[in-house]
Amino acid sequence: DHLHARDGHAHQHVERREYPQVPLAPPYRPLVWGDLNVIHTTDTHGWLLGHQKSSWAEPYYSGDLGDFSSFVTHMKQIALHKNVDLLLIDSGDLHDGTGLSDGYPPGDVDAHESNKFVERLPYDLMTIGNHELYGYADTYDMYTNFVPHLAGRYLTSNVNITVFNSDGKPESVPVGNRYAKFTTRKGRRITSLGVIFNFTGNDMNTTVQAVGDMVKEQWFVEVIAEEPDAFVLIGHMPVSNNSWPTVVNAVRAVHPLTPILIFGGHTHIRDCTQYDGRSMAMESGRYMETIGWMSADLHAAKHNRDNVTFTRRYLDQNRVTYEYHTRTSNRSFDTDHGRSITRGLEELAARFNLSHLYGTAQQDYTLSYNPYPSNGSLVSLFIEDAVPYALAINNTRASIPNIMIIDSWALRFDLLKGSFTKNDQLTIMPYQDSFLYIANVTSAIANQLLPAMNKPMAIQQKRDETQAVFSSHEIGDTPDSAWLEEIDDRPGAGGQASFGYVTRDSCPDADHADDTLHTPLPNYDVPFYVGSKPPNVTADTPIDVVFLNFLGKEIIGILNGLQKDKTYTMADVSSYSPTLASDILGLYAQGMWN
Numbered sequence: 001d002h003l004h005a006r007d008g009h010a011h012q013h014v015e016r017r018e019y020p021q022v023p024l025a026p027p028y029r030p031l032v033w034g035d036l037n038v039i040h041t042t043d044t045h046g047w048l049l050g051h052q053k054s055s056w057a058e059p060y061y062s063g064d065l066g067d068f069s070s071f072v073t074h075m076k077q078i079a080l081h082k083n084v085d086l087l088l089i090d091s092g093d094l095h096d097g098t099g100l101s102d103g104y105p106p107g108d109v110d111a112h113e114s115n116k117f118v119e120r121l122p123y124d125l126m127t128i129g130n131h132e133l134y135g136y137a138d139t140y141d142m143y144t145n146f147v148p149h150l151a152g153r154y155l156t157s158n159v160n161i162t163v164f165n166s167d168g169k170p171e172s173v174p175v176g177n178r179y180a181k182f183t184t185r186k187g188r189r190i191t192s193l194g195v196i197f198n199f200t201g202n203d204m205n206t207t208v209q210a211v212g213d214m215v216k217e218q219w220f221v222e223v224i225a226e227e228p229d230a231f232v233l234i235g236h237m238p239v240s241n242n243s244w245p246t247v248v249n250a251v252r253a254v255h256p257l258t259p260i261l262i263f264g265g266h267t268h269i270r271d272c273t274q275y276d277g278r279s280m281a282m283e284s285g286r287y288m289e290t291i292g293w294m295s296a297d298l299h300a301a302k303h304n305r306d307n308v309t310f311t312r313r314y315l316d317q318n319r320v321t322y323e324y325h326t327r328t329s330n331r332s333f334d335t336d337h338g339r340s341i342t343r344g345l346e347e348l349a350a351r352f353n354l355s356h357l358y359g360t361a362q363q364d365y366t367l368s369y370n371p372y373p374s375n376g377s378l379v380s381l382f383i384e385d386a387v388p389y390a391l392a393i394n395n396t397r398a399s400i401p402n403i404m405i406i407d408s409w410a411l412r413f414d415l416l417k418g419s420f421t422k423n424d425q426l427t428i429m430p431y432q433d434s435f436l437y438i439a440n441v442t443s444a445i446a447n448q449l450l451p452a453m454n455k456p457m458a459i460q461q462k463r464d465e466t467q468a469v470f471s472s473h474e475i476g477d478t479p480d481s482a483w484l485e486e487i488d489d490r491p492g493a494g495g496q497a498s499f500g501y502v503t504r505d506s507c508p509d510a511d512h513a514d515d516t517l518h519t520p521l522p523n524y525d526v527p528f529y530v531g532s533k534p535p536n537v538t539a540d541t542p543i544d545v546v547f548l549n550f551l552g553k554e555i556i557g558i559l560n561g562l563q564k565d566k567t568y569t570m571a572d573v574s575s576y577s578p579t580l581a582s583d584i585l586g587l588y589a590q591g592m593w594n
């Protein structure tokens, strides 16, 4: 009962990409439809050509945006046939993540080209993520070029951008629309908002209003006053442990019984929770790995106080899933529109030279499937080997002992065995962050930096700032990494081909939320801040403290807490190297893996 993800042999006359030529387990039961249904994406981060590596569980996410488009087209037809509503929703973070979004030539803007393909999907609602707000140029590009395509449905209830108005005066305006009220094909009246968590890392001339303040605004009070058939709230905000209750409670204070469907994001996990019996909130993973599905029976919930019947499902993003749920075959699945999206993305990849080869990796280096530190840890490889290697190239300070510090969240994805290309480099580290340093910190003080930065209090503060709770709901705590190799030998385990997400969320039927049955991958915690190996010098030796520019203020604060001989300020910080974070692994692979 295994189907092939890209079975080029079976129907050779049909034009399509042919990888991976590996069998994939299909979903194990059909979707449950209601009278209002939603397909949900979030945190796609430019992964529009899907996952192209053969290490497991990557083939399970091997669909591309063209395939997704074909899927949506078929699902819309099924919805018509069933005479029900189907909405398509995205919860933000289109930027920063692959060569398609980040491999642009100098002078261009991040994700400007890749977003042209996202525009070709029939999204009903979209909202903004923090990665649309790190640089003004990105936000301005969204405001000017992307938002108009959503025709009033790109929602930014608490995010503004400052632009010059028609009189040439600076004016702070919503990036998209604060809200949308619309009627579905079946005549349901929907009120929608698009909210981001209390993000503080946004660039100048963009503003993020605290969620607690937003719900007190007069416009908010007026928008929610009229009762719709359902509220559909979208936001770049995790559905557990975050500000959603602030929004939901504000709505509930006026409408105790109106059904509420919530679509969150940001923490890259599969998750679901219910704030009460007439609401459901789901989050649909990351990186085009997961397509979320929610259905609600709104008709049955009319004129009563009963719990609304909701379902949710996390679909693996591949053609086997898509064909299963649309009852199509490899021959009948592709639409012309979908194919042209795939072709366009492949042309963009070629234009950006994303297959440029830096070297060949002999093994997988992972973020969480191997312990840190270890030989299989990407964090170890990056900070202990690659960063010291790349920053030493043509650097007059290289002979001075140093310690190099990054935050491990800056690394975005695993480095997988095989060709290491420009695209791989950017999927792991898309940020053009620079490296800075503070000179003449004694080794004794410098060595205390990491433990101080990783203290539970400091990390809690960091988590509160980013509102990112990365406690995944995946099940997979494995004490022994050798398990990964051994799994092929375990009877009935299905081998490595069965690896994938195994989710237990907080909604009904919590163990059956995944659409395809998998064996969980191991999952190891990594400290938030990590460093290169400390130099072997005496405690009073002055050394360089080198760090990502992103961390400047934090390092200075901690350094001033650790010693009182000198008060450090940003004036003590200089550029360490012209090499950017996004170039590190390419330089390393070129030097070491050829």
Ligand SMILES: Nc1ccn([C@@H]2O[C@H](COP(=O)(O)O)[C@@H](O)[C@H]2O)c(=O)n1
Pocket: 130, 131, 134, 266, 407, 408, 409, 410, 431, 432, 433, 466, 468, 550
């Ligand atoms: N220039 C940047 C921007 C961000 N980061 C890192 O990304 C994290 C946020 O990413 P999410 O997908 O979780 O929203 C942030 O905490 C930084 O670690 C960076 O390193 N450089």
